[in-house]
Amino acid sequence: MDDYYVYTDRMTVGYDGVPLIENIQIGVRRGEILTLIGPNGSGKSTILKSIIRQLRLLAGTVVLDGRPMAELTERDVAQKMSILMTERMKPELMSCWDVVATGRYPYTGRLGLLTQADRDKVDEALGMVHAVELADHSFSHISDGQRQRLLLARAICQEPEVVVLDEPTSFLDIRHKLELLSILKTMVREKRVAVIMSLHELDLAQKVSDRIVCVNRRSVERCGTPEDIFQDEYIRGLYGIERGSYDTAFGCLEMEPVQGPPKVFVIGGGGSGIPLYRLLQRRGIPFAAGILQENDVDYPVARALAAEVISEKPFEAVGEEAVRSALQTLDRCERTVCCTTSFGEMNRANMVLREHARDCSLLIGIGELEQFVYKGADEHGTTAYIAGDTHGFCC
Amino acid sequence: MQKKENRRYCIGFAGLALALCVLLVGNLNAGSVNLSVGEICRILFEKTGENAAIVWDIRLPRIVAVVLLGGALSVSGFLLQTFFANPIAGPFILGISSGAKLIVSLTLIGFLGRGMSIGSVALIIAAFLGSMMSMGFVLLISNRIKRMSMLIISGVMIGYICSAVTDFVVTFAEDSNIVNLHNWSLGSFSGMTWDNVGVMSTVVIAALALAFLLSKPISAYQLGEVYAQNMGVNIRMFRAALILLSSVLSACVTAFAGPISFVGVAVPHLIRSIFKTAKPIIMTPACFLGGSVFCLFCDLIARTVFSPTELSISSVTAVFGAPVVIIIMVRRQKHNQ
Numbered sequence A: 001m002d003d004y005y006v007y008t009d010r011m012t013v014g015y016d017g018v019p020l021i022e023n024i025q026i027g028v029r030r031g032e033i034l035t036l037i038g039p040n041g042s043g044k045s046t047i048l049k050s051i052i053r054q055l056r057l058l059a060g061t062v063v064l065d066g067r068p069m070a071e072l073t074e075r076d077v078a079q080k081m082s083i084l085m086t087e088r089m090k091p092e093l094m095s096c097w098d099v100v101a102t103g104r105y106p107y108t109g110r111l112g113l114l115t116q117a118d119r120d121k122v123d124e125a126l127g128m129v130h131a132v133e134l135a136d137h138s139f140s141h142i143s144d145g146q147r148q149r150l151l152l153a154r155a156i157c158q159e160p161e162v163v164v165l166d167e168p169t170s171f172l173d174i175r176h177k178l179e180l181l182s183i184l185k186t187m188v189r190e191k192r193v194a195v196i197m198s199l200h201e202l203d204l205a206q207k208v209s210d211r212i213v214c215v216n217r218r219s220v221e222r223c224g225t226p227e228d229i230f231q232d233e234y235i236r237g238l239y240g241i242e243r244g245s246y247d248t249a250f251g252c253l254e255m256e257p258v259q260g261p262p263k264v265f266v267i268g269g270g271g272s273g274i275p276l277y278r279l280l281q282r283r284g285i286p287f288a289a290g291i292l293q294e295n296d297v298d299y300p301v302a303r304a305l306a307a308e309v310i311s312e313k314p315f316e317a318v319g320e321e322a323v324r325s326a327l328q329t330l331d332r333c334e335r336t337v338c339c340t341t342s343f344g345e346m347n348r349a350n351m352v353l354r355e356h357a358r359d360c361s362l363l364i365g366i367g368e369l370e371q372f373v374y375k376g377a378d379e380h381g382t383t384a385y386i387a388g389d390t391h392g393f394c395c
Numbered sequence B: 001m002q003k004k005e006n007r008r009y010c011i012g013f014a015g016l017a018l019a020l021c022v023l024l025v026g027n028l029n030a031g032s033v034n035l036s037v038g039e040i041c042r043i044l045f046e047k048t049g050e051n052a053a054i055v056w057d058i059r060l061p062r063i064v065a066v067v068l069l070g071g072a073l074s075v076s077g078f079l080l081q082t083f084f085a086n087p088i089a090g091p092f093i094l095g096i097s098s099g100a101k102l103i104v105s106l107t108l109i110g111f112l113g114r115g116m117s118i119g120s121v122a123l124i125i126a127a128f129l130g131s132m133m134s135m136g137f138v139l140l141i142s143n144r145i146k147r148m149s150m151l152i153i154s155g156v157m158i159g160y161i162c163s164a165v166t167d168f169v170v171t172f173a174e175d176s177n178i179v180n181l182h183n184w185s186l187g188s189f190s191g192m193t194w195d196n197v198g199v200m201s202t203v204v205i206a207a208l209a210l211a212f213l214l215s216k217p218i219s220a221y222q223l224g225e226v227y228a229q230n231m232g233v234n235i236r237m238f239r240a241a242l243i244l245l246s247s248v249l250s251a252c253v254t255a256f257a258g259p260i261s262f263v264g265v266a267v268p269h270l271i272r273s274i275f276k277t278a279k280p281i282i283m284t285p286a287c288f289l290g291g292s293v294f295c296l297f298c299d300l301i302a303r304t305v306f307s308p309t310e311l312s313i314s315s316v317t318a319v320f321g322a323p324v325v326i327i328i329m330v331r332r333q334k335h336n337q
Helices: A044-051 A072-081 A096-107 A116-128 A146-155 A176-193 A202-208 A232-237 A275-282 A299-306 A320-332 A348-359 A366-378 B002-029 B038-046 B052-083 B096-113 B120-144 B147-172 B176-186 B196-212 B215-221 B223-229 B235-257 B263-275 B280-304 B311-335
Strands: A005-014 A018-024 A033-037 A059-064 A082-084 A162-166 A194-198 A211-216 A218-224 A245-247 A250-253 A262-269 A285-294 A308-312 A335-338
Touching: A005 A044, A018 A044, A018 A059, A018 A146, A018 B263, A033 A044, A033 A176, A044 A096, A044 A162, A044 A194, A059 B038, A072 A082, A072 A096, A072 B223, A082 A146, A082 B223, A096 A116, A096 A146, A096 B215, A116 A146, A162 A176, A162 A245, A176 A194, A211 B311, A232 A245, A250 A299, A262 A275, A262 A320, A262 B223, A275 A285, A275 A299, A275 B176, A285 A299, A285 A335, A285 A348, A299 A308, A308 A320, A335 A348, A335 A366, A335 B147, A366 B120, B002 B052, B002 B263, B002 B280, B038 B052, B052 B196, B052 B215, B052 B235, B052 B263, B096 B120, B096 B147, B096 B176, B096 B235, B120 B196, B120 B235, B147 B176, B196 B235, B196 B280, B215 B223, B215 B235, B215 B280, B223 B235, B263 B280, B263 B311, B280 B311
Parallel strands: A033 A194, A033 A211, A082 A162, A162 A194, A262 A285, A262 A335, A285 A308
Antiparallel strands: A005 A018, A005 A059, A211 A218, A245 A250
8 A cells, every 4th residue: 555645444435324335445546547437326426525525434544645634634635636526516706717726725825815826827727628718708608518627627726646536527528528538647647646536438447547446336346457347247247237238348338139030141241240230230120140250340249239140260261160050040031231342361251151142132232221121120020121123232 | 807807896896985985974964954064074073063962972873883784784695695605695584683683682671671781792692692593493404405495485484483573572571661672673773872883893893804814715615515625625614604703793783783684685796796706805895895885875765765754774775675686586597597
């Protein structure tokens, strides 16, 4: 625990004397981001609120810069720790500049008057979050994204050694999510600030954090590096994902597959199949996907969405056995779509599949598939497609 | 930006100071005996002449009291609005003035009925206890219900209960001394003595100075409790200080002038609109000046409009203050939509 800038020692948190999570041992070093993840209601916010002293600890201590926080005065803490919480603030008649300037509060004198140096720091912080043009706007008339940026600027000009943030990216659009986290990253790298935060976006948590704390069922279930934590099976268990799936390599969330005997066979590969997989899933049509090497980019999505996947080992040319089982499946399907146009040494077999489908008049193009999809959905997936011009058409 | 703000503050303060001067002279002039400005100057500097007693013993102490108490009431309102984060909070609306009124009446009747006299300090203490009693109820309710409108409704109800009990007590107290009590319980600045002024100025000025020194935590508190704490404010101490100061200020007013309505709500709101800021370092002195001006103006009307009959000050402040409250609520509603 020596090199941790902030750490908790057997901390027990809860409300009104009722413990929620006991014996929490987490810590963060300077220049590191520690992220709390876990399902809603697991107690992430409670932990953060306890660290910043908004909630009283039921047991244990929080140590800040080598000293228990209980021994520090409000002002001591304020000069070392700044926060960005989810509480909505609605200050009356304050400009954005004024709100950011409140970050200088712990450094001002009795009456809270700002010096020129303070003003410069406020301007600098506004510059860091790219919000200089907002300075004169009223704080109550700005968007959520702008508000979060300004609150981050407020936290920055407080010149903290550690920043605690509760779901800072919720309600932000993707651009602002990325921007906010990049600014945070810059702070961490350049000023060696320690960051403790909670995030709901697993993909982002995985990418920005140095260490992850998983909070689940009212306990700290696991701590570790993103590489340790982000295992498909573990994340599935942590969030109790039953419908759909989460792919940790790509941070990709997929809906649950449509069950049942496959109606459409999709020949994919190299990323060409993904849009079609998702289309069929959306329309509720079970499909089979093939033949994919297990290292193909289509493979994880096919695994997540297809009723059946015919695959080959990574980096192997498609072998006899896979072709045989693919042909079997293809014959059971009502239609076949071929998405890929590139055939090489490894997926020569897919071309065979396509020719077979064309010979059996099963091969259709995307446009026709659309019709099939709609008709199929209308009549509960029965063979309602009226064959039109079924010349082989690759999408 | 900074310069523009500063200019606005300067103009605002200059305007208030000017209004204060004009009203001071006006209040000295007007009354059952009309005095010219020249005469007043002569009396003020030489302290002689046939009307010296009117100016020195009646009008001047009354005016000083109006200035001090009006300002105190308005600052008390500002502190309460900060505390409850509610723009319509004020000592009268929250029933704090009425609580003070009740305890003061009981004390007066208790003492006078036994033929004892009672000093200014004792009155303030009684009023303070009454204020804290009402405040206790309001805090209890506001802890359970976070809704802004409920806070106001509970305050108004507490006010009614206290007023009803006061009326009951006053009606059945059979003492000729208590005739005055009736006037007082409606709110009036009449009958101020220099002794009263001495005591109230000590209390009010001390409380104001403390309120001004709280500017920094107040500005932090305006962002909400969580952020205030992160800025280094000791929340428990600060909340206690805010409650005590606002109660002392409004208790002092009630002890001497009875309950006065709407000053605590209307004046801070007007000041915010004029100065376009809520920064406490500006608001505290500006609210004080504003409260003084507003009360001088209302007292002038109370004394002169139906002269020689004097109106109760609360009726006049209500006429000017209540519309302001309505405007605040309408505006907020619009703002929320």
